[in-house]
Amino acid sequence: MPSTLPEGEPAPADGSLPEAALERVGTRPFGFYVHVPFCTVRCGYCDFNTYTASDLGGAVAGASRSTYADVAVAEIRQARKVLGDVDVPVQTVFFGGGTPTLLAPADLARIVAVVDDEFGLVEGAEVTTESNPDSVDAAALAGLREGGLNRVSFGMQSSVPHVLRVLDRTHDPDRVPLVVRWAREAGFDQVSVDLIYGTAGESMTDWSDSLASALACQPDHLSAYALIVEEGTALARQVRRGEVAMTDDDDLADKYLAADEALKAAGMGWYEVSNWARAPEAACRHNLLYWTGGDWWGVGPGAHSHVSGVRWWNVKHPTAYAGRVGRGLSPAHGRELLHQEDRRVERVLLETRLHQGLPVDVLDPVGRAALPSLVDRGLVGAGALERGRVVLTTHGRLLADAVVRDLLG
Numbered sequence: 487m488p489s490t491l492p493e494g495e496p497a498p499a500d501g502s503l504p505e506a507a508l509e510r511v512g513t514r515p516f517g518f519y520v521h522v523p524f525c526t527v528r529c530g531y532c533d534f535n536t537y538t539a540s541d542l543g544g545a546v547a548g549a550s551r552s553t554y555a556d557v558a559v560a561e562i563r564q565a566r567k568v569l570g571d572v573d574v575p576v577q578t579v580f581f582g583g584g585t586p587t588l589l590a591p592a593d594l595a596r597i598v599a600v601v602d603d604e605f606g607l608v609e610g611a612e613v614t615t616e617s618n619p620d621s622v623d624a625a626a627l628a629g630l631r632e633g634g635l636n637r638v639s640f641g642m643q644s645s646v647p648h649v650l651r652v653l654d655r656t657h658d659p660d661r662v663p664l665v666v667r668w669a670r671e672a673g674f675d676q677v678s679v680d681l682i683y684g685t686a687g688e689s690m691t692d693w694s695d696s697l698a699s700a701l702a703c704q705p706d707h708l709s710a711y712a713l714i715v716e717e718g719t720a721l722a723r724q725v726r727r728g729e730v731a732m733t734d735d736d737d738l739a740d741k742y743l744a745a746d747e748a749l750k751a752a753g754m755g756w757y758e759v760s761n762w763a764r765a766p767e768a769a770c771r772h773n774l775l776y777w778t779g780g781d782w783w784g785v786g787p788g789a790h791s792h793v794s795g796v797r798w799w800n801v802k803h804p805t806a807y808a809g810r811v812g813r814g815l816s817p818a819h820g821r822e823l824l825h826q827e828d829r830r831v832e833r834v835l836l837e838t839r840l841h842q843g844l845p846v847d848v849l850d851p852v853g854r855a856a857l858p859s860l861v862d863r864g865l866v867g868a869g870a871l872e873r874g875r876v877v878l879t880t881h882g883r884l885l886a887d888a889v890v891r892d893l894l895g
Contacts, residue, residue, distance in 0.1 A: 494820035497798050501568045501816030504823070507794035511569050514781045514794070517578035517772055518601055520558055521786030522586040523804055524551055526621075529654040530724065531682075533716035535788035535802055536584045542804065555593035557808045558785050559600045561817060565783045566604040568816075569793070575608045576601055578772035578782075581615040587622045587630070595633020597785075602634075612637055612676075612771045617665070620657040624668040631672040637770075638669050639678040639707075645699035646692045649685045652730065654720075659699070666703040676768055678707035683741040685713050686731040693741045697748045706768040708754060709761050710745045712738045739884050746880065757841045759883050777836045779829065787817070795824045834893050839886055843870055843877035844893075852895035865889050 503511075525536045542550070579601055581594060598613055607613075614637040615630060622630075627638070644650050645659040662679070669677045679700050683693050700708060713733055715722050724730040746756065754762040758777065763769045775782060784791040787807035790799045798821035801807050810817045824832075830848060837844040846854065857876070860866040865885060870877035882889055 494797075494799070494822045497816060497818035497821045499815050501564060501818055503568060503793060503796055507796045508570060508572075510794040511781070512572045512574045514779065515577050515775050516574050516605075516780065517580065517775050517782040518562070518576060519772070519782055519784045519789060519791075520579065520581045520586070520597055521784065521789040522554065522581055522583045522589055523787050524554070524584050524588045526585070526588065527654060527656055528720075530720035531653055531713060531716070533719055534584065537804060551589055553808075554804070555589060555596055557811050558597050560811045561785045562597070562600050562604055562783075564811070564816065565785075574605050576605045577608050577611055578775055579607070579611065579613045580772040581635075583616055585618050585621050586615045587617040587626065591626050591629030591633055594630060594635065598634040607634075614639060614770070614772060616641065618657060619661045619665045622665055622668075624671065627665070627668045627672040627674070631669075631674055636674060637676040637678070638674050639680060639709075639770075640665055640669075642679045642696075642700060643682045644685070644688070644692070645696045646688065649688045649692055649696070652685050652687060653682065662699070663703050666705065676706040677703075678709065678770070679703060679705045681708065681710045681745075682713050683710060683745065684733045684738045686733075690740065690744065693744060694748070697745055701748065701752045706765075707761070707763045707770060708749060710742070710749075711760050712742065742884060743880070746883075755841070756883075759839045759878070759886050777840060779833065779836075791818075795829065797822050797824060831894060835890055838876060838878065838890050838893065841877070843875040846871070846874050846876060849876070849893060850895075853893040856892040856895070860889060860892060 521535070523536050525538055528536060528538055579598055586594060594615060601607065613635045615635055616639045618641050630638070640662060642662050643653055643655050645662070647659065650657070650659065666677055666679070681696055681700055715725055715733060721730065725732050749756070749762045754764050756762050757766070757769045758773070761770065761773070781793045782791060783793070784800065787800055787804045788802045790797065798818045800817040801810060801819045807817045833848050834844060834853065837848070846857070857866065857871060860882070861868050861871060864879055865882035866889065867877045867879050876893070878886060878889065
């Protein structure tokens with residue numbers, strides 16, 4: 487959840503949606519994202535809307551871990567009022583952060599239960615929480631599973647201590663296989679791990695060791711993200727002062743290719759540029775909902791939502807968020823109405839990154855005119871194009887942003 491909010495028009499105080507949007511509610515897959523903004527330590531590279539206890543300066547109602555679930559539940563009930571009586575079954579729930587598992591398992595379970603009570607979870611709904619390896623133990627994972635969560639994503643990032651130190655990660659690498667085993671024993675349907683590559687001082691051997699350690703855990707899903715030095719972060723300040731080296735594009739490309747090769751050899755296939763799954767059913771359905779134009783309600787400070795072509799975002803600070811919800815007001819700070827061309831552009835941006843690719847008929851004449859060159863340069867597959875889809879080659883995945891720019895002219 488990025489820490490900066492976009493520009494937009496003011497959102498209504500009651501959170502109401504335009505009538506045209508309400509008429510389309512329930513026609514697209516629907517999920518809930520629940521942002522939990524708390525962290526024990528703020529990692530130097532992190533640009534997300536997160537807060538430590540010292541940032542918040544005390545236990546303000548709704549800005550403390552002990553009371554946060556109450557406010558999240560109140561926003562979910564607001565969502566039910568805004569969307570009216572139409573049937574909107576929930577296919578996915580995703581707890582992100584921050585570190586959601588800093589909340590008690592019973593709090594996350596209560597939020598899931600309220601989503602089910604107010605909207606109804608579809609049979610087999612995917613209910614995910616992110617977690618730091620040092621924020622859970624076997625009992626906590628068992629409590630989460632008993633509370634209805636069935637997928638967990640551990641922020642491993644690296645297995646190499648000096649890389650973790652640069653990233654300000656606090657967990658012991660040896661804890662990762664433990665928490666994965668505990669999650670399996672608790673009965674989680676899917677376990678995912680996240681890795682970051684390109685950290686200053688990380689050698690190719692370091693990266694290979696991290697991949698091997700992650701794969702030894704036999705995860706169902708793995709995400710591998712290139713380190714991005716975001717403005718305003720502690721890491722960006724370190725780079726500016728010359729204390730830490732800037733990321734290198736060639737190094738990032740080499741490590742991406744190494745990851746793809748290792749994951750493929752381990753039986754994992756890519757389904758999005760930065761995501762691999764052991765089987766199609768192990769792909770993150772919540773993220774696919776984002777990437778394929780579904781609807782979701784984002785709960786929590788700074789959370790973004792999208793329903794029927796209306797996008798809005800909540801106020802950033804937990805205290806301001808809790809205050810608005812507590813007064814019965816929508817926590818939305820601003821919103822935008824997406825026009826047909828906006829949605830087409832977003833399809834190009836997002837679906838081009840998927841394994842199944844983008845239907846050619848989504849492109850305008852400028853985009854279609856760019857296709858022969860993209861094929862000639864080895865960025866888009868010729869065979870898929872003959873079947874009417876734009877699918878990135880391995881080389882194209884390395885240059886996905888450039889491909890999208892060409893497709894959008």
